[in-house]
Amino acid sequence: MTLHAGRADSVGFNSMKCVPVLAIILSALPAFAGELVVFSSGLKLRADRHEQEGTQIRLFHNGGVTEVPSTLISGFEQEEVVAPEPIAAVVEPVIPIPEIQPPKNPKAMLREAALRSGLPPEFVQSVAMVESGMRPEAISPKGAIGVMQLMPGTAKALGADPHDTAQNIDAGTRLLRELLVKYNGDVVKALAAYNAGEGAVDRYQGMPPYNETRWYVKKVIDAYQKAGGQ
Numbered sequence: 001m002t003l004h005a006g007r008a009d010s011v012g013f014n015s016m017k018c019v020p021v022l023a024i025i026l027s028a029l030p031a032f033a034g035e036l037v038v039f040s041s042g043l044k045l046r047a048d049r050h051e052q053e054g055t056q057i058r059l060f061h062n063g064g065v066t067e068v069p070s071t072l073i074s075g076f077e078q079e080e081v082v083a084p085e086p087i088a089a090v091v092e093p094v095i096p097i098p099e100i101q102p103p104k105n106p107k108a109m110l111r112e113a114a115l116r117s118g119l120p121p122e123f124v125q126s127v128a129m130v131e132s133g134m135r136p137e138a139i140s141p142k143g144a145i146g147v148m149q150l151m152p153g154t155a156k157a158l159g160a161d162p163h164d165t166a167q168n169i170d171a172g173t174r175l176l177r178e179l180l181v182k183y184n185g186d187v188v189k190a191l192a193a194y195n196a197g198e199g200a201v202d203r204y205q206g207m208p209p210y211n212e213t214r215w216y217v218k219k220v221i222d223a224y225q226k227a228g229g230q
Helices: 021-026 107-114 122-132 153-158 165-182 187-196 196-205 211-227
Strands: 035-039 046-047 049-053 056-059 063-068 072-076
Touching: 021 046, 035 049, 049 122, 056 153, 063 165, 107 122, 107 165, 122 165, 122 211, 153 165, 165 187, 187 196
Parallel strands: none
Antiparallel strands: 035 046, 035 072, 049 056, 056 063
16 A cells, blocks of 8 residues: 655655655554554554544544544554464473563663554654654753653643653654544654644644754654665
């Protein structure tokens, strides 16, 4: 399926017009039991299940619910059920030996958060790399905090402590998924909203005319393509 990254030609993004960014995202999604929600743009996001009531569709994912107009969704695809590995019979009782697990690094936490949100790990990691270099201690001049550079107000709205690396990463990843859903799979708009805010994207009906935001979107897409894109 061919996916698109939205219209960005008016702001110097001709190279992104119909680039395979979303196709790469689609091909990188791991297979688990559930269903894939197919948006009219071609974007596919994972969901556990869905319910339709009138013109609204509720998407259930990881304990959360997102409502979208049914006009934005073209269909659903069933995911392949991955059979569990057979468990060998235990002849004698085995006393488990406690293992001291080393602390997870930000890259590993980003991967886990991405899989929970149904996004390719390389995509989320590319956002984190451009945002903070994956540094938990990073604080921007404007006050954005941590790996995903969450503003305190944004973190509070997402129910996360931005100074806690795991919560910071999980909240930022959930926000990315919500923005992709809101903008019907338009990666450029979603990334621009992550950087400049949804208000700016909605006001300009697309990429805001901010050099910082234009370069931000380009850097993330370039980083993702270098990390695993074609």
